[in-house]
Amino acid sequence: MGHYRFLRSMRLLKTDDFSSVFNLRISVSNEWFQLLGRRNDQPGARIGLVVGKKTAKQAVARNYMKRTIRETFRLHHAQLEGLDVVVRVRQRFGRAEGAAARAALLQLFSRLPKKCRASASR
Template sequence: MGAIRYGFPRVLRLLKTDEFSSVFTLRASASNGPFQVLARPNGLPHARLGLVVGRRCDKRAVIRNFLKRTVRETFRQHASAFAGFDFVVRVREPFARAGAMDARANLLQLMQRAVKRCPAP
């Protein structure tokens, strides 16, 4: 039996500007509450995630890092359900640690809605 991996490897990330811009231009979007989710088919056997959490969201890096960790963990837990899609998640406003579970559920619904709005490849 293998060990459970909790990492977020480079293969699952959008890293280059071209990868982000392709999702921004050819996108299906869904937004609600603190999130805007943009999705695009990628033709790969796995899903990839890009994050946009600006200083306008919160000036404190500790809060921005918490927001990013929450989004990454939600994506990591459900990445297999979204195989073949690239996502860019834009956090528009901060949420409290007490509301993190609601924010995760909201994010998951938005990702599902964005996938449904994507054109067929």
């Protein structure tokens, strides 16, 4: 049985944490999301979220998107082991598009570690 709790240690909380991921600029994207990543010195993965008001004006919509991303990360964080990831929402999605958005996010979750490993070996 896996560990599925979403702990505080699994979140990027400080501005410096976000800045270090933004500065490294290893990214993968699709129509829904842009993922920025970097290696961390910790055993687990950490996630930060960016959902701007330009993406969705209403807080209810932004909060739904953040909950969906956090839940997907919580269930699949093992494949991002050892990475700090910032997820930027590029296109608004609601309940009707939620399944497609989750599938797109999972695809990016599988691509990002390969790209981070390739850049670390340079």
